[in-house]
Amino acid sequence: MGSVNANNMKAGALAIIICGLLVAVSLSGCTENKPPVTEKVLIFACAGDADKLDPADVTDGESTARTDSIFEGLVEYKEGTADIQPCLASSWTTSPDGKNITFTLRQGVKFHDNTTFNADAVVFSFERQYNTSHPYFQYGEWAYWGYMFSDIQKVEKIDDYTVKMVLSRPNAAIMTSLAMFTVAIVSPTNAALWKEDAFKHPCGTGPFKFVEWVKDDHITVEAFDGYWRGAPDLDKVIYRVITDPSARLLAIQAGEIHGMEYPDPASLAAIESDPDLKLLTAPGMNVGYVAMNNGYGYNDTNHNGMHDQDEPWVKTPGYFEPFTNKSVRQAVNYAINKSSIVKNLYKGTAIVAKNGMPPFMLGWNGDVVDYSYDPARARELLAEAGYPNGFNTTLWVMPVSRPYMFDPSKIGEAIQAYLEAVNITVDIFQIDWSTYLARTQAGDHSMCLLGWTGDNGDPDNFMNVLYGENQCTLGTAGNVAFYNNTEVQDLLSQALQTYNTNERAQLYKEAQVIIHEDAPFVYLAHANQNLVFTKNVQGFVLNPTARYFFYPVDMT
């Protein structure tokens, strides 16, 4: 029994020590001495962690939120706009046929590893994405290249500070695309040092250099003293991961963080009335819509992303007779009360959409008169189309909320109720997100909710990607209404090759008039982007591309 007693006593003593320690620690909280903070450290809470920190190899906003501090491209967006201005390229000229762009590079720019930025770095950053025999091609998926940059045939060095970009065809959107994170310039020396692990040791020319990444917890960047525009005011930016929106708000209220993304729309009023916080709101570059399956798609057998003569139109699996009829589609547009959806389900932090891209973009057509909320007119149109008693259909509802659609389930239910009122009985169908995308792109649905967040700020990135007939590819459709109108596609293709801004805008406006009349979609809303900061954070500007730049930002 002696040993048992001794053990019991040990256990008891341990328990007392642990209890004491816990009490001491929790009490010491009131008097915990933090080291004096002289550094300006901005802690920003993100909703998720980055996937990778190689800007060319990411598709998610959380990764680009971090890489935007570390990397820069040849050109960049003017603060708060989707217009471009010089960055690492100080100037450029375009050949008369629009197929060659020659860039003069900025001199005296250093990477964070103290190597010099030059033409070799530019060629490296591009070539690794398109040249399959490049030694670094194997280290990434380069998901954006095929989709946005495939018109670039090659990038070649003329001299140390001049590069030439050769396009396979004129592309008026390419300059805005070049401001995207995908084509940011990376240090070739750093890439050679880390090879397949370079994605976790990012090194660019931006205002902040990478310090550490603790997975799912935080990423720290610190001021780069050698930054070519001058060192930033902030000493450090720490991107913390706080996935739950209520927890993010509590953290900023408790003063643990200085900024946060994606506040819960339901708490916006509380944030605005909090004297310590400020809410930044700006129109978002997105559109949320209901797509009605127009019935026909094609198989892109030669993978050229274009509908060719030898690729016949075939019925989509979700072919549904009523939606092939324009009057029915217009009736659906009349039947849905968009203002009410925006007010009650988007909680007012959105605007009603009447065109397929947001109003601040080049070529948006303000003259289009939106379908009003008019159930009586909807019933008339249905009767004219031969459906006086309505019909039954299924609405596919996204299982996740996206920046363009906060609460798809509730929006789906609202649409169900509005359509029921005009005798269209709607069943709701939901499935996991990746399957949802795959099956809507294959045309399995008769009607679905979806939307789009712009990549580069160019109208082509909305109009062509979402509404062109070339995008009616069964299996990978961007145009999930399978709206195939050759006239519209011709206008969009012509616009992409038109470098004159006014002429280009006019072509998009014409296309919007036709799309409005054909009504393949019900455009619901353009959701705002919202960020919250503490009052002492100065100078942060929201960008339509939803990218976060902490230069020049300061804390008082």
Added chain:
Amino acid sequence: MKWYIIKRLLQIIPVVLGVTLIAFALIHLAPGDPVRTMLGQHATQQEIDDIRAKYGLDQPLYVQYFIWLGDVIQGDFGRSILTHEKVTTEIASRFPNTIELAIAAMIFAILIGVVAGIISATKQYSVADYSVMGLALFGISMPVFWLGIMLMMIFGVFLGWLPIGGRIDLLLPFQRITGFMVIDSIITLNGAALVSVIRHLLLPAIALGTIPMAIIARTTRSSMLEVLRQDFIRTERAKGLSEWKVIYKHAIRNAMVPVVTVIGLNFGLLLSGAILTETVFSWPGVGRLVVDAVYARDYPLVIGCILIFALVFVIVNLITDLLYTYIDPRIHYE
């Protein structure tokens, strides 16, 4: 005893093989595709095919399984499809966080649960008994998510006593060695970091430990009540031992076998079930990792995590079984 342990350790192999086989089949049979998740809304068929081929996802399922198994035997768990990071690195960076949280939660649950259970049993049908059991009922039925938010609001925002998320004050200098932050701060003699780490542990540990605490309290109570009615306790009392000695020296130990079983089971559950707590408190643990991986259909990462969970379950069960022999010397394993 030695042979028993070796035998039990060898049993891990078929268990793990079975678990990975089932997990592999289930996650691959579930709808969804990691490549589409990765490429988003604009992928071309060519890109999808290329990347599926690159990760061997175009192979038949059994071929994929044997390739994976062959690699695992050589210590290669593959790379995450979504993040390109090695699966072992992904798990190793989260695992210590979850273990630390689970241990802290368990310490809380055991300390409070056992003491409350004993008080409740010794003062049966008293006010103390009713309040403890009432609280236990409350604790067991409270949603972790709600409890977490309440703790954060009260102790983090209103009182301002404790931090409401994360692992440490990010402004403190800290050196990572083992990944176990309590241990790291002790090794590096970093007192400020130790205080900060423990302060960050408290609220999540309470949130996570409340349900096991309630279960332990109830189990301790019923087990104690049973022991206290046995003959040897009456004998002790008849010998004139003080009530405190009867309970502390004789009753508790005899009542502990079912309690240890419950603790063992709950510890395994805490590891895999910490997802809600990890989400509310922004805790970078394995629970969140595996849920994200399942959403992204990141097959190598999902299977890697499940493998780790299976191992932990098996090992905790073994430890529990071995503890029985310590608590009750009448139990022997041959």
